[in-house]
Amino acid sequence: MMLAPSTGPGQVPLPPHEQFIDGVATRDVTIDPSSKLRVRIYLPEENQNPTPETKLPVILHFHGGGFCISQPDWLMYYEVYTRLVKSARAIAISVYLRLALENKLPAACDDGYATLLWLKSLAKGESNEPWLNNHGDFTRVFLIGDSSGGNIVHQAR
Structure with a gap:
């Protein structure tokens, strides 16, 4: 059974933009080509010439939606993340979780764990994502989630 996609005003997907708009740029990155796992x-x-002392904390967010709906590119999350990164002076990462019913649990939890492993590989220099490697401080990584995303935080840690 496939659920009809939601079409509320906050659920409009926004494309990434690597140019800065209102002080924030966004990028979608495939972190696992075999599973097609992506993050935004x-x-x-404000911190375009970072030094080791001025690198930014990394906030890894898992979105809610009852494991069935929601995406990091929805307008409602875009507005939250843009305010968050500007006010907290941090980089935010949100995972395009595999959704049920097409993907049975614990698929979304597995995606959360895979994302943590990806961040670990970046921190160890085993892989590279320029925005994170150049601007992110891997000694300050914070996991947050709303609704079912909070469950993923608990499972992925």
Whole structure:
């Protein structure tokens, strides 16, 4: 059974933009080509020439939606993430979780764990994502989630 996609005003998908708009740029990155697991990165404009002392904390967010709906590119999340990265002076990453019913649980939890492993590989220099490697401080990574995303935080840690 496939659920009809929601079409509320906050659920409009927004494309990524690597140019800064209102102080924030966004990028979609495939972190696992075999599973097609992707993340959206939100980078604030203010720290474009970072030094090791000025690198930004990384906030890894898992979205809610009862494991069935929601995406990081929805307008409602875009608005939250852009405010968050500017006010917290941090980089936000949100995971395009595999959704039920097409993907049975614990698929979304597995995606959360895979994302943590990806961040670990970046921190160890085993892989590279320029926005994170150049601007992110891997000694300050914070996991947050709303609704079912909070469950993923608990499972992925």
